[in-house]
Amino acid sequence: xxxxxxxxxxxxxxxxxxxxxxxxxxxxxxxxxxxxxxxxxxxxxxxxxxxxxxxxxxxxxxxxxxxxxxxxxxxxxxxxxxxxxxxxxxxxxxxxxxxxxxxxxxxxxxxxxxxxxxxxxxxxxxxxxxxxxxxxxxxxxxxxxxxxxxxxxxxxxxxxxxxxxxxxxxxxxxxxxxxxxxxxxxxxxxxxxxxxxxxxxxxxxxxxxxxxxxxxxxxxxxxxxxxxxxxxxxxx
Numbered sequence: 001x002x003x004x005x006x007x008x009x010x011x012x013x014x015x016x017x018x019x020x021x022x023x024x025x026x027x028x029x030x031x032x033x034x035x036x037x038x039x040x041x042x043x044x045x046x047x048x049x050x051x052x053x054x055x056x057x058x059x060x061x062x063x064x065x066x067x068x069x070x071x072x073x074x075x076x077x078x079x080x081x082x083x084x085x086x087x088x089x090x091x092x093x094x095x096x097x098x099x100x101x102x103x104x105x106x107x108x109x110x111x112x113x114x115x116x117x118x119x120x121x122x123x124x125x126x127x128x129x130x131x132x133x134x135x136x137x138x139x140x141x142x143x144x145x146x147x148x149x150x151x152x153x154x155x156x157x158x159x160x161x162x163x164x165x166x167x168x169x170x171x172x173x174x175x176x177x178x179x180x181x182x183x184x185x186x187x188x189x190x191x192x193x194x195x196x197x198x199x200x201x202x203x204x205x206x207x208x209x210x211x212x213x214x215x216x217x218x219x220x221x222x223x224x225x226x227x228x229x230x231x232x233x234x235x236x
Contacts, residue, residue: 020089020231021086021087021089024086024089024091024094025086027098027102028082028086028098031102035102035105035106035109038109038113039109042109042112042113042116042146042147043143043144043146043147047116049116050116050117050118050146051115051116051117051118052117052118052119052120053117053118053119053148053149053196053198053199054119054120054121054196054198055196055197055198057197058119058121058190058196058197061190061191061193061197062191063123063127063191063192063193064191064192065126065128065130065132065133065135065136065192066132066191067184067187067188067191067192068132068135068136068139068188068192069132069188070181070184070185070187070188071139071153071185071188071189071192071194072135073181073184073185074153074156074157074185074188077157077160077181077182077185078101078156078157078159078160081097081160081163081164081178082094082097082098082101084169085097085163085167088169089231090167090169091224091227091228091231092220092224092225092228093163093166093167093169095220095223095224095227096163096166096214096215096220096224097159097160097163099214099220100159100162100163100210100211100214100215101155101156101159101160103210103214104150104152104155104156104159104203104206104207104210105152105155105156107150107206108149108150108152108155111149111150112147112149116146116147117146117147117148117149118145118146118147118148119145119148119195119196119199120145121145121193121194121195121196122140122145122193122194123193136192139192139194143194148194148195148196148199149196149198149199149202150199150202150203150205150206151189151195151199151200151202151203152203153185153186153188153189153194153195154185154186154189154195154199154200154203154204154207155203155204155206155207157181157182157183157185157186158182158186158203158204158207158211159207159210159211160178160182161178161179161182162207162211162215164178165178166215186200
């Protein structure tokens with residue numbers, strides 16, 4: 001299989017390879033707009049009742065604007081790993097990673113629709129006035145304090161760390177860097193008061209459930225093998 005991958009990657013100028021990459025990207029291209037439309041509806045729609053999420057631990061966590069840096073890094077971290085598996089033609093890693101992410105994101109949308117929730121953790125006034133607090137305010141202005149449970153920032157970060165650890169393309173250093181980025185993102189959700197500890201814990205539990213389902217059962221094995229065989233036949 002390694003030789004096949006090398007053969008595919010070596011054909012970067014072949015139009016058929018680009019068609020294959022586009023075909024593999026179809027699930028992402030279809031799901032992304034569906035997710036964004038649904039998410040924007042939730043953001044703009046005002047529900048009659050919101051359950052307020054709060055834990056005592058939330059009050060013990062100080063606001064630290066420095067964590068806005070890893071919070072923003074999330075957008076690049078998750079998308080780059082998915083794209084890496086796509087262009088590397090690592091079929092199993094790509095599909096497992098995408099399906100893991102999409103499943104959790106869909107569960108989040110359903111929960112937010114059926115059980116609208118919110119929190120009141122954001123500081124009324126920024127404790128400091130600097131560039132980083134300005135970046136936090138940009139987040140606050142574009143992402144309301146509603147429908148935050150479970151945290152997709154946390155769930156997708158865990159999913160990305162799992163995908164990197166299961167990939168043979170990352171060495172120990174790459175995996176350590178990935179873990180550092182992922183853990184920093186998870187902490188950032190609480191330190192910039194974007195999520196409650198409850199959001200984080202439930203996202204971790206959801207990630208564990210789907211990790212077992214997708215990575216430790218045969219649920220996706222046959223599907224991935226079929227897709228891999230279809231693609232390998234084109235380059236033999």
